[in-house]
Amino acid sequence: MTDRPHPQNAEALLPQPRTGWLLRLAPSLGGPFREANWGDRALHILTLGFALSSFALTALIALALYRNSILSIEKFGLRFLWGTTWDPVFEQFGALPFLFGTLVSSGIALLIAFPLGLGVAIFLSELAPRWLSDPIAFLIELLAAVPSVVYGLIGIFVLVPWVRDDLTPVLKKTLGFLPIFSGPSYGVGMLTAGILLAVMVVPFITSLSREVLMAVPASQREAALALGATRWETTRMAVVPYARSGVMGSMFLALARALGETMAVTMVIGNRPEIAASLFAPGYSMAAVIANEFTEATYDLYLHALVEIGLVLFAVTIVVNALARLLILAVARKSAEVQV
């Protein structure tokens, strides 16, 4: 994206006066006060105020979560994170089973969705012609538009019986010696939640990966093909590595979605705060416990413990998202350099 200098940016080309650190940190802060026309100044300040609301809201959310979890933070400290007992009756709150459930279900989801999504992206960018690639990409993006409660509905009535009656016997027969595939299966559990999450995050991986793969310069492919590589070798050695940080970015974006997903997981994970080795066993996730118990929190400490789980979830998704965005920005910068 190379824009011609925009009229009001022409000033930016002139040597800037050395102002205080605040203006150096954010040059356009001085902007509204430099514009000659009062209308320009007013519109600039008005829209700037609304643009900054993203910051303000993120900060406000963090503050509100912290202030409403203070009782639990003070009482349990870091023990909250590795305590395994969640017993509202005896005022014992440890979030480890929920952390475990969230991480394991998201992990299963990525294990399935990443190869699948990347495979689709490679097919759409390397093999399919444009008239086929675009509509299929749109169809896959529609998967992201399906509300999570509808996924939950399908999960309860289709996926749960399927996992219980069809998938479990097969897995037990072939891989039953592994502890993760042992024990009885009720249909609801980690594995079911992971599979459902995988379907939900595939579009995020596919859509972004396809875009970065398509942005890989043709010269990369041509160089590899000219050396006698097959198309697959070209893809594996020249195209995918070139787009690596974008592909990783799409994975982190999908991870962030999976970590925070609430309804579909709540409906199929089984909602039992235990840590079990078997993936067939029911579990619980951070988002699910908030959804289930929030309106039942009868005393302040209970409510604060639930909000603290929300705070942890908030912090984790922000870190994962920030990482994803940085990786995506790196790709954008790289492709901008190539175009120059």
Add this chain to the structure above:
Amino acid sequence: MSELKYRFRQAKNYVMFSITFLCTLLTVGVLFFILGYMVWHGASSLNWDFFTKLPKPVGEPGGGMANAIVGTGKLLLIAALIGVPVGFLGGVYLSEFGRNNRIGFLVRYATDILNGIPSIVMGIFAYTVVVLPMRRFSAVAGGIALGIMMIPIALRSTEEFLKLVPNSLREASLALGIPQWKTIIRVVIPTGFRGILTGIMLDLSRVAGETAPLLFTAFSNRFWSAGWLQPTASLPVMIYTYSIAPYEDWHRQAWAAGLVLLMLILFVNVVSRLVLRRRLAMGV
């Protein structure tokens, strides 16, 4: 030997690309399975009562979800009143004043982060700032939660569509001596209006399906809600409560509600796609 190796590389080429093709088939297949299953189960459960009647008392078959349909409309109205102005004006800033400066960059980054915050956390936020002080669940609280969720996508899609307006239009207007604010209001925004409107429709369709932020803000209601400050039923929450309940007839109604919600959302997505022929549905 080298002939054999060449054959092997060729075979690997075909096998691997076939696998990527199967991946695609599987993923698209899942979408069609979901659509087909929803239509098959939902259409047979759908009847006129669903749209016009209130829910019957627990255990009694029949009834509908008229209150939830109206409730979802009310929640979306409040959400739009919050999300659209903030997102729209913020987007104008990013496109017209913050294109190449650091504030623009930081706002973009913060907006993407805000977009990634889990919906359940938005619910907690609305609970702490609206429900706790007012001591009651209300449509307003749910609408605020959804409205905040609308902001990031409204903001980024407005920015994207205003950026599509060619600079020559801005320059032509400025060259006539028209001040920049008037140029933005009379030239830039009207040119990008159709795109902005479509972006906002997509944004609304996305929050229309949200359940988690409503569970403890708008809560639910088995009757007509008595006002904007009363607990209000909504389609997604009804689907959730009905599907985890043990009654056969409730499951039937959950399918019907799921079908109505899904069709509404897919309709908006497909229409905007036709209007724009561009990818923006996901806010990625």
